[in-house]
Structures are given as structure tokens and as C-alpha cells.
Amino acid sequence: MAGSGSAHMRNPEDALLRVENLVMEFPVGRGRKVSAVSNVSFDLHKGETLGLVGESGCGKSTTGKAIMQLPRPTRGMVKLGDTELTALKGSALRATRPRMQMIFQDPISSLNPRRAVADIVEEPLRIWNLGDAEQRRAKVNEVLETVGIDVDAAAERKPHEFSGGQCQRISIARAVVTDPDLIICDEPVSALDVSVQAQILNLLEDMKARYGLTLVFVAHDLAVVKNVSDRVAVMYLGKLCEIGPPQELYTSPSHPYTSALLDAIPVPDPEVATDEKEHLGGDLPSPIDPPSGCRFRTRCDRATDVCAQAEPQMQPVDDDHFVACHHPLVTPVEIAAR
Amino acid sequence: MSLADTAASPVPVPGTGPILEVTDLSTSFASPRGRVGAVNGVSLSLERGRTLGIVGESGSGKSVLSRSIMGLLPASTAERTGSIVFEGKELSDWGDKEYRELWGTEMAMIFQDPMTALNPVMKIGKQITESLRFHLDMDRSTAKDTAVELLRSVRIPEPEKRFSSYPHEMSGGMRQRVVIAVALACGPKLLFADEPTTALDVTVQAQVLDLLEEQQRERFMAMILVTHDLGVVAGRAQEIVVMYAGRIVEKAPTRTLFADMKMPYTEALLSAIPKLADPPHTRLAAIGGRPPDLVNPPEGCPFAPRCPYVRERCLTELPALTPVDGDDTHLFACHYPVDSPETIEIKDRLTAQGLLISSPPPGSASDGAQDGR
Numbered sequence: 001m002a003g004s005g006s007a008h009m010r011n012p013e014d015a016l017l018r019v020e021n022l023v024m025e026f027p028v029g030r031g032r033k034v035s036a037v038s039n040v041s042f043d044l045h046k047g048e049t050l051g052l053v054g055e056s057g058c059g060k061s062t063t064g065k066a067i068m069q070l071p072r073p074t075r076g077m078v079k080l081g082d083t084e085l086t087a088l089k090g091s092a093l094r095a096t097r098p099r100m101q102m103i104f105q106d107p108i109s110s111l112n113p114r115r116a117v118a119d120i121v122e123e124p125l126r127i128w129n130l131g132d133a134e135q136r137r138a139k140v141n142e143v144l145e146t147v148g149i150d151v152d153a154a155a156e157r158k159p160h161e162f163s164g165g166q167c168q169r170i171s172i173a174r175a176v177v178t179d180p181d182l183i184i185c186d187e188p189v190s191a192l193d194v195s196v197q198a199q200i201l202n203l204l205e206d207m208k209a210r211y212g213l214t215l216v217f218v219a220h221d222l223a224v225v226k227n228v229s230d231r232v233a234v235m236y237l238g239k240l241c242e243i244g245p246p247q248e249l250y251t252s253p254s255h256p257y258t259s260a261l262l263d264a265i266p267v268p269d270p271e272v273a274t275d276e277k278e279h280l281g282g283d284l285p286s287p288i289d290p291p292s293g294c295r296f297r298t299r300c301d302r303a304t305d306v307c308a309q310a311e312p313q314m315q316p317v318d319d320d321h322f323v324a325c326h327h328p329l330v331t332p333v334e335i336a337a338r
Numbered sequence: 339m340s341l342a343d344t345a346a347s348p349v350p351v352p353g354t355g356p357i358l359e360v361t362d363l364s365t366s367f368a369s370p371r372g373r374v375g376a377v378n379g380v381s382l383s384l385e386r387g388r389t390l391g392i393v394g395e396s397g398s399g400k401s402v403l404s405r406s407i408m409g410l411l412p413a414s415t416a417e418r419t420g421s422i423v424f425e426g427k428e429l430s431d432w433g434d435k436e437y438r439e440l441w442g443t444e445m446a447m448i449f450q451d452p453m454t455a456l457n458p459v460m461k462i463g464k465q466i467t468e469s470l471r472f473h474l475d476m477d478r479s480t481a482k483d484t485a486v487e488l489l490r491s492v493r494i495p496e497p498e499k500r501f502s503s504y505p506h507e508m509s510g511g512m513r514q515r516v517v518i519a520v521a522l523a524c525g526p527k528l529l530f531a532d533e534p535t536t537a538l539d540v541t542v543q544a545q546v547l548d549l550l551e552e553q554q555r556e557r558f559m560a561m562i563l564v565t566h567d568l569g570v571v572a573g574r575a576q577e578i579v580v581m582y583a584g585r586i587v588e589k590a591p592t593r594t595l596f597a598d599m600k601m602p603y604t605e606a607l608l609s610a611i612p613k614l615a616d617p618p619h620t621r622l623a624a625i626g627g628r629p630p631d632l633v634n635p636p637e638g639c640p641f642a643p644r645c646p647y648v649r650e651r652c653l654t655e656l657p658a659l660t661p662v663d664g665d666d667t668h669l670f671a672c673h674y675p676v677d678s679p680e681t682i683e684i685k686d687r688l689t690a691q692g693l694l695i696s697s698p699p700p701g702s703a704s705d706g707a708q709d710g711r
Binding site: 055056163165193194195196197198199201202205220221222223224226227228229230245246247250260261262263264265266267268269270271272279280281283284 | 395
């Protein structure tokens with residue numbers, strides 16, 4: 001899609017998180033502004049994982065941060081349960097913080113280097129005065145144990161004594177310690193080796209099952225996103241392109257951009273010739289002056305005049321699978337014919 | 339090692355035979371805890387115009403290996419032994435002064451991070467003409483024309499205009515193209531690409547790899563592609579070397595390696611990658627533990643502590659790199675390769691107990707780690 005619309009939104013009563021027409025703009029001087037996220041809507045059910053994918057600069061991380069109100073979105077609505085976050089201020093907004101947590105990309109720099117691991121994990125509980133000292137310690141030990149960190153050996157050590165993978169485990173422990181409803185994972189495995197990446201992805205699945213978490217999983221690696229997600233949203237230049245269940249979105253992508261992203265992934269199989277695939281050319285256009293109509297049209301080989309004039313709206317392709325494109329690769333008619 | 343060993347062998351004529359022959363190369367670094375053996379007894383050879391992929395986790399020694407060959411080690415702490423023959427020249431006792439003749443004109447390197455590989459306060463044109471003027475003695479205007487042509491050949495739009503841009507004015511993908519243009523400027527015969535696309539998006543990664551392949555074909559350049567991603571080398575390299583704890587643990591032509599891998603580590607690396615064909619929430623086959631401490635490496639096989647098929651012999655005896663029966667091109671270092679009866683027996687037992695996840699065929703049900711709905 002590099003488009004707008006809300007056809008893909010589900011019944012608001014079922015949603016744990018509902019994001020409507022989210023807009024995030026940053027001033028860049030001389031009255032100009034970058035529209036990092038423009039008019040993005042999506043919702044999440046409890047216990048669901050939403051994968052947000054796209055190239056650097058597509059606004060996926062900004063969307064994650066805007067949900068946390070860090071910083072506040074320029075316009076739009078973010079509703080967590082019955083709480084409308086964009087309407088809250090000061091202590092009322094602060095009071096919602098234990099319900100939402102974040103896991104960052106760089107595990108080492110997201111932990112305070114001068115504090116001991118047990119301290120780092122306990123801090124959220126201390127801030128919110130949850131339990132007495134003994135209960136807090138028990139909780140810290142429990143979460144550290146669950147993420148696979150040996151409490152006796154690790155509790156008093158500092159982050160620099162751990163590898164990247166272990167630091168990411170500690171970050172996960174810190175995020176789940178307040179029993180949050182929602183965790184935003186911003187590229188949590190991008191800085192890790194494949195072997196460690198697999199450990200962390202398995203751990204996230206375990207934690208989700210154990211603590212009943214709802215996740216927004218922001219990443220650029222489509223295979224990783226498919227592995228963890230129940231629903232995948234593809235973003236391009238601040239807009240949503242396509243949203244749907246992973247299996248369907250990956251086997252029959254409807255938006256040309258989704259298809260190009262999938263084609264660009266290197267396949268670990270020498271029998272698959274790389275030169276037979278057409279790789280997407282060009283770079284992301286500037287978000288200061290985005291293309292009119294469909295934002296993807298400058299790199300799309302299916303683009304026509306209509307793409308420059310009108311912005312495509314979200315339209316259904318199949319149950320729970322939506323695309324914003326004037327010339328989708330798979331149309332509802334084709335689906336019906338199957 | 340000494341020059342005497344290589345002096346005995348006939349010196350190949352430049353222009354024929356392999357462009358690079360590395361024999362028993364070891365590199366270690368001084369550290370407060372003792373010497374870190376980053377590369378241990380690596381031997382490999384590379385033909386002209388071919389691509390060798392070097393694969394391994396962080397800390398496997400893959401980057402140190404390419405830096406050792408290229409003479410880019412810190413002189414104060416690094417110690418390099420073994421023989422490196424490049425175009426018939428023995429480089430093992432060369433220092434910076436001699437290497438300077440090779441850098442740029444004979445061998446060049448593309449680094450991982452295009453943000454830091456370029457000088458931020460120098461216009462990109464100058465960064466390319468610098469080596470053209472120094473190595474090829476070009477005058478100012480010829481160097482400029484050549485640089486613009488180079489920028490055009492790496493598909494930078496409006497190369498004349500970009501010639502006077504600064505690195506910060508370009509995107510990561512564009513900057514990596516500039517880094518490639520700088521590396522190709524003096525027509526090197528051997529190109530090292532050290533994780534050239536790790537910092538880039540998948541779409542840009544594909545563009546940059548396509549570009550490298552095209553430039554390599556045009557220039558008949560040999561290339562060493564260093565990466566942690568088996569997917570990147572699968573379609574691009576003719577031969578693959580898998581490194582672990584500074585050693586080569588498996589080496590084979592690409593197709594052979596993927597069709598018939600012997601080393602449990604290679605198998606583990608491949609199955610740890612999430613596959614696009616797998617259904618969501620497929621349990622991934624993670625490799626537990628961490629690579630060994632290279633200051634005090636374990637006595638036996640370095641992968642033994644993490645290997646699901648480990649046996650007693652693995653803990654005490656270091657397996658040598660040996661060829662597969664009847665195929666000299668395929669080497670592996672393992673006492674019980676993945677297709678040996680001993681390993682198959684353990685594999686069957688672990689699979690039956692549900693302790694081992696080999697990548698399930700597409701469409702099979704995912705295991706216990708279901709979502710909480």
C-alpha cells in the first residue's frame with residue numbers, strides 16, 4: 001500500500017492495541033518536515049505478534065516508538081485496552097508505562113554498564129513500588145531463570161561481562177519483569193549472530209507463551225519476522241503497504257513491494273540462481289518530499305498514471321489479508337477463482 | 339614460518355596458477371590474559387576470477403584471516419606465521435612499506451560499515467582520485483574523469499554531481515557503492531569483501547552483491563567474500579570455507595557443501611537460519627553455548643562443547659582437516675561427520691526424544707512454542 005485506509009482494522013472490542021491514522025512528523029528547518037509515519041492504522045489482539053517490516057527509513061521503528069509515546073505522535077490515536085494514550089499527560093501517562101515495555105536493537109548499550117544485572121532487572125519494580133524487597137528479589141530471580149541466565153553466577157556481575165546474546169536475554173528479563181501487556185521489540189536480533197539469533201527468537205516465543213505477551217516485532221529480516229509473527233505488516237516510506245497472515249503474505253504477496261522484498265532475500269541454497277531474479281533498483285525517495293499518489297510508484301514496474309494521481313486505499317485480498325495498491329499482484333477475484 | 343620452505347617449491351609465473359596460496363597461516367594477538375590464537379593453521383588457494391566464501395560466527399577468525407593476508411594487522415600486538423604467496427610473491431615477511439605496493443593496485447578491501455569506511459570530511463571524488471593519483475600517477479583531470487566513470491560503473495546516479503558530495507549526503511547503499519568504487523579504482527586483482535552487505539537492507543544488499551559480481555566478471559578479479567550469512571555466499575561463491583575458532587572446519591565447492599555437508603557445525607549454522615518456507619512459530623535449531631576461549635582453546639575439537647553428536651574422542655583429540663573419500667576438493671575436520679553411523683545413531687535418538695530439531699520440511703506442524711491464543 002503505500003496507502004491509507006482502515007479496511008484491514010478488526011472489531012475494536014477485541015483489540016488490545018489499536019493504532020488509528022498515526023502520523024509522525026519531524027521538523028527539518030525552513031518550515032519543511034519529514035513525514036516519518038503518515039496515516040498508519042493497525043490493531044493487535046491479545047497474545048498476538050505483529051511483525052512490522054520494511055527497509056531502513058520506512059518508519060517501522062518510529063511507529064514502534066510512537067506507540068510508546070516516545071516521542072508523542074503528531075496526530076492519530078493509540079489505544080491500549082481502554083486507555084487512549086495520546087490523550088494522557090504527565091503522571092497519568094507515566095502510570096501506563098509498566099503495561100508497555102521495549103526491547104532494543106543493541107543489547108549492550110541498552111543496559112547501564114555501571115550497574116549489576118540483578119539491579120538492572122529489579123529497577124522497574126523498584127520504581128513502581130511493586131512488592132517488598134523479598135518479593136522483588138524472588139521475581140527478579142524467576143525472570144532471570146526463565147530467560148536462561150544463571151542467577152547465582154550472574155546477579156552481581158556487570159553487563160560488559162556478558163556476550164551480546166546474554167545481554168539481550170537480560171533486556172528481555174527487564175522487559176517482562178513488570179508483567180506488561182505489550183512489548184515493542186525494535187530489531188531485537190539484528191545485532192546478533194545467526195546461532196544466537198535462533199536462541200533469542202526461541203526464547204521470545206517461550207516468554208510469550210509463559211507470560212501471555214502481546215508483541216510488536218519490528219525487523220528488516222523477513223524470515224525472522226515470519227518466524228515470530230501471527231500477522232505481518234509491510235511498510236514503505238511511512239505508509240502501510242500490505243498486512244496479512246504470514247503464510248499467505250509470503251506465499252502470495254499482493255503488493256509489488258512485498259514481492260520485491262521477498263525476492264531480495266538471499267536463499268541458502270546454491271541451486272537457486274541469484275541472477276534470474278530481478279532485484280529492486282533505486283533507493284528510498286526522500287521522506288521530505290515523498291512521491292505523490294502511491295509512494296512506491298517511483299520504484300515499481302507496474303506503476304501507471306493512476307498511481308501518481310491517487311493514493312491507493314487498503315482493500316481486502318482475502319480473509320484478513322489486505323493490500324493498498326492500484327495494481328495488486330493478487331486480486332480478490334483471483335483468490336475467489338482458486 | 340620461514341621462507342626456506344617455500345623457496346624449495348617452484349615459483350609460479352605471474353599470470354598462471356592460483357592468484358593466492360595460503361599455507362599454514364596462523365595469527366595471534368597479545369592480550370592481558372595471554373596470546374589469543376585468532377587464526378590457526380589455515381591453508382587455502384584461490385584461482386583468478388573466482389570467488390571464495392568464508393563463513394563463520396563472530397570471533398571465528400574470518401575477518402582476521404583476510405586482514406592477515408592483506409597485511410592489515412596491528413604491528414604492535416599481532417604475530418603472523420605461515421606462508422602467503424600472492425602472484426608468485428611470498429608475502430609472509432613483508433611489512434607496511436612493501437605491502438603499500440600491493441594495496442589498491444593488486445589487492446583491495448571493502449569493509450562492513452560504509453558509514454565509517456569513508457573519510458567524513460573529504461569529498462567522495464577526492465577519496466577516489468587520491469589512490470589514482472598516488473598509484474597510477476594520473477594528472478588531476480584524467481583522475482577526475484576516471485573517478486566519474488568509476489562512480490557511473492557502480493551505478494551512482496549523476497556521478498558528476500556526486501563527485502563533489504560528502505559521504506553524509508548519501509544513503510548507506512550509495513556510500514557502500516562509493517567504497518566499492520574506491521576499492522576498484524586501481525584495478526586490483528584480488529578483492530576482499532568483509533561483510534560488505536551486513537549493514538545494508540535486503541533490497542540494497544541484493545543490488546550491491548549483483549554489482550560486485552558484475553564488476554568481478556568484467557575485471558576477471560578474484561574475490562574473497564567474508565560473511566556470517568550462508569545465504570549470501572550460496573549463490574555467489576564457487577567455493578566455501580567454514581571457519582570455527584580460527585580453524586577451517588570444512589571446505590568444499592559450494593554445491594558439494596550444501597548437498598553433502600560433513601561437519602556438524604556447518605549443519606548447525608545452516609539450520610539456525612529461519613527459513614522463509616517454514617510456517618510461522620517454527621522452533622529454530624539454535625546452537626547452544628558460545629565459541630571457545632581462544633586464549634586457552636580446548637584440547638579436543640573446538641566445537642565439541644556445543645556439538646549435539648559429541649563423543650569421548652572429540653574431547654581429547656583434535657580432528658585434522660581431511661579430504662572426503664574420493665573427493666580431494668571437499669575437506670572436513672570431524673571425527674564423526676554428520677553422515678557417519680555414530681552420528682546418525684545419536685541423531686535418531688535425540689530426534690526421538692524431541693531434543694533435536696532438524697529443520698522440519700515445509701508444512702509440518704510447529705512444536706510446543708505456540709502463541710498464547
